[in-house]
Amino acid sequence: MSDDAGARDLPATAYAILGILCFERELTAYDVKKWADASLRHFYWAPATSHVYRELARLEDRGLVEARGASTAEPRTKRVYRITPGGRAAVARWAAEPTEEPTVVKHSVALRAWLGHLVLADDVRIIVEQHVAQARRRIEEIDRSIAVAETLPAMTYPVAVLRWARRIHEADVEGAEAFLADLVRSAPAILPAADSPPAP
Amino acid sequence: MSDDAGARDLPATAYAILGILCFERELTAYDVKKWADASLRHFYWAPATSHVYRELARLEDRGLVEARGASTAEPRTKRVYRITPGGRAAVARWAAEPTEEPTVVKHSVALRAWLGHLVLADDVRIIVEQHVAQARRRIEEIDRSIAVAETLPAMTYPVAVLRWARRIHEADVEGAEAFLADLVRSAPAILPAADSPPAP
DNA sequence: CGTTGCATGTAAGGTGTTACATGATTAC
DNA sequence: GTAATCATGTAACACCTTACATGCAACG
Numbered sequence: 001m002s003d004d005a006g007a008r009d010l011p012a013t014a015y016a017i018l019g020i021l022c023f024e025r026e027l028t029a030y031d032v033k034k035w036a037d038a039s040l041r042h043f044y045w046a047p048a049t050s051h052v053y054r055e056l057a058r059l060e061d062r063g064l065v066e067a068r069g070a071s072t073a074e075p076r077t078k079r080v081y082r083i084t085p086g087g088r089a090a091v092a093r094w095a096a097e098p099t100e101e102p103t104v105v106k107h108s109v110a111l112r113a114w115l116g117h118l119v120l121a122d123d124v125r126i127i128v129e130q131h132v133a134q135a136r137r138r139i140e141e142i143d144r145s146i147a148v149a150e151t152l153p154a155m156t157y158p159v160a161v162l163r164w165a166r167r168i169h170e171a172d173v174e175g176a177e178a179f180l181a182d183l184v185r186s187a188p189a190i191l192p193a194a195d196s197p198p199a200p
Numbered sequence: 201m202s203d204d205a206g207a208r209d210l211p212a213t214a215y216a217i218l219g220i221l222c223f224e225r226e227l228t229a230y231d232v233k234k235w236a237d238a239s240l241r242h243f244y245w246a247p248a249t250s251h252v253y254r255e256l257a258r259l260e261d262r263g264l265v266e267a268r269g270a271s272t273a274e275p276r277t278k279r280v281y282r283i284t285p286g287g288r289a290a291v292a293r294w295a296a297e298p299t300e301e302p303t304v305v306k307h308s309v310a311l312r313a314w315l316g317h318l319v320l321a322d323d324v325r326i327i328v329e330q331h332v333a334q335a336r337r338r339i340e341e342i343d344r345s346i347a348v349a350e351t352l353p354a355m356t357y358p359v360a361v362l363r364w365a366r367r368i369h370e371a372d373v374e375g376a377e378a379f380l381a382d383l384v385r386s387a388p389a390i391l392p393a394a395d396s397p398p399a400p
Numbered sequence: 401c402g403t404t405g406c407a408t409g410t411a412a413g414g415t416g417t418t419a420c421a422t423g424a425t426t427a428c
Numbered sequence: 429g430t431a432a433t434c435a436t437g438t439a440a441c442a443c444c445t446t447a448c449a450t451g452c453a454a455c456g
Contacts, residue, residue, distance in 0.1 A: 011443070012308050019315045030407050041302075043310040048445055053409060076408050076450065092318040098327050102241075103335070104306040105368055108212050108299055110243040113364075115219045116357035118292040124357075127298050135303070157316035157324075160382045164313075164375035168305055171371030175364035182360045211415070230435050248417055253437060278424085278435065 010090075012101075013047060016040055017055050018064060018091040021083040023155075026068065028080055029053045039149075039158060042142050043165040056081055064090055107172075113179060125183060128176050135173045142166045210290075212301075213247060216240055217255050218264060218291040221283040223355075226268065228280055229253045239349075239358060242342050243365040256281055264290055307372075313379060325383060328376050335373045342366045 020035045021027060027035070033052045040046065047055070059065040064087030069079045083091075109131040116124040146162045149155040220235045221227060227235070233252045240246065247255070259265040264287030269279040283291075309331040316324040346362045349355040 012311065013443080015315075016311055019311070019318075022315065022318060028407070029409090039314075040311075043305055043307045043314070045304060045306055049407095050409070050446085051444055054444090057409095076452095078407065078452095088318070091315060095312045095315040096319040096323040096327070097312075098330055099308055099312070100334070101308045102338070103309070103331075103369075103372065104245060104304070105243055105365065106245055106304040106306065107243045107365075108301045109303070110361050110364060111212065111216055111219070111240075112295045112297075112299070114239075114243070114358055114361040115215075115222065115291060115295040116360075117354060118219075118222060118288070119296040123296040127296070130298055131303075134300070138302070154317060156382075156386055158314055160316075160379050161310050161314040163382075164310060164372075164379050165305065165307075167371045167375040167378070168368060169303075171367045172303065172364075175367040178367070179360050179364050182356075182363075186356055213415080228435070229437090249435095250418085250437070251416055254416090257437095 010094075013045070013051075014055055014059060015091050015094045016044060017047075017052065018059065018083060018087050019095070021065060021081060022088065022091065023158075026080045026082040028078060029056050032056070032081075038145050039162065042138070042145070042169070043161060059087065063087075109176075116183075121183060125180060128180055128183075132173055132176045132180075135169055135176065139166060139169050139173070142169065210294075213245070213251075214255055214259060215291050215294045216244060217247075217252065218259065218283060218287055219295070221265060221281060222288065222291065223358075226280045226282040228278060229256050232256070232281075238345050239362065242338070242345070242369070243361060259287065263287075309376075316383075321383060325380060328380055328383075332373055332376045332380075335369055335376065339366060339369050339373070342369065 016036070017032055020032050020040070023035070024031075029052045030049075033047070033049050036046050036052070056065060056067075060067055060081070064084060065081045066084050067079045067081050069077065109127055112127055113124055142162055142165060146159055146166070149159045149162065216236070217232055220232050220240070223235070224231075229252045230249075233247070233249050236246050236252070256265060256267075260267055260281070264284060265281045266284050267279045267281050269277065309327055312327055313324055342362055342365060346359055346366070349359045349362065
């Protein structure tokens with residue numbers, strides 16, 4: 001038996017939550033969710049609230065986190081979680097481990113645009129333009145996260161990763177704009193429709 | 201009753217598969233998987249093979265695709281799928297529909313780098329450098345997909361979207377390199393360890 | 401005194417994966 | 429003839445979400 005206790009075969013999500021718990025002394029499940037929304041979301045994923053609760057319960061079972069406050073018996077009372085030495089060791093081991101896991105970009109607007117030949121060029125333009133606006137707002141959110149993190153010590157890695165994520169989302173905006181420029185060149189007869197009267 | 205037959209509440213994945221079937225007259229499940237690996241993977245996702253089979257069966261149930269070849273009764277014989285008019289209408293409707301669904305970048309290397317403070321700076325450097333190499337290979341794959349698609353007519357949208365995806369993955373490489381440069385600046389004492397002898 | 405934010409969960413169900421089993425066809 | 433590729437699925441399970449239920453605290 002090796003000494004990696006309960007740390008076997010956890011999904012990346014579990015390590016993400018464990019990772020969040022490394023930045024503060026203790027957090028409620030609710031707090032973890034807020035951290036995920038503010039930071040993790042931009043380069044990994046934002047778990048559902050209920051998922052965070054379930055994941056923390058599992059991590060507690062495995063001894064990777066421990067809770068202060070109400071015991072499991074009393075429902076609906078505040079519970080504050082803290083990472084254990086075992087949890088810290090597990091997440092550190094995971095973080096140092098090289099991976100072949102490919103980066104996934106799940107981009108439902110790009111997927112729609114990919115099917116552009118099925119719809120009016122104008123509809124494609126609309127959804128991509130909307131996406132550009134949304135992606136710009138996302139970049140502003142990242143900037144706010146960076147601004148907050150920069151003021152804190154011991155956040156140099158998170159800040160560096162948020163900057164990395166920022167570049168990716170900037171490229172998304174640039175790519176979307178280049179796509180729109182392409183669209184204008186390849187469908188000039190359709191796109192100006194809003195300005196010019198329809199041909200008889 | 202509206203006439204949107206069996207097209208209710210399908211996940212984006214189902215539309216992705218339906219979309220692939222719009223590009224060719226007919227395809228086997230195996231072919232669909234290959235298309236997904238070559239194209240979809242770079243801006244959306246690559247489904248497991250078994251998933252493609254299950255999804256095609258569901259789409260057939262709903263009348264959005266139809267199969268030629270062996271009937272459902274005979275197992276393990278070749279089945280070729282084709283999109284139906286209803287399927288084409290459903291995917292066209294979906295593609296034109298604006299969405300607020302945020303783009304997800306699921307980047308397990310960035311997640312590890314985010315936790316850099318838990319491990320040796322050298323370990324962080326190694327996994328990020330490895331990722332850069334992998335991301336560069338990914339860009340080459342995208343280039344090959346673009347080269348193939350460019351020779352085909354009616355692939356202008358897929359080509360434009362692949363270029364968009366290419367920008368995103370290029371930004372990933374640039375972001376990773378900037379991260380590494382940051383790392384050298386903030387941890388100069390640790391990083392050159394490989395070249396210089398350890399201090400006594 | 402009502403709304404917003406904090407706070408915790410359960411139940412049910414859909415999505416997606418891995419592991420496994422099986423066989424036909426093509427190319428060397 | 430045998431290896432690789434084509435080709436099809438099932439079973440079991442893990443992951444994650446939505447919908448729902450509950451209640452306290454602070455602010456206006």
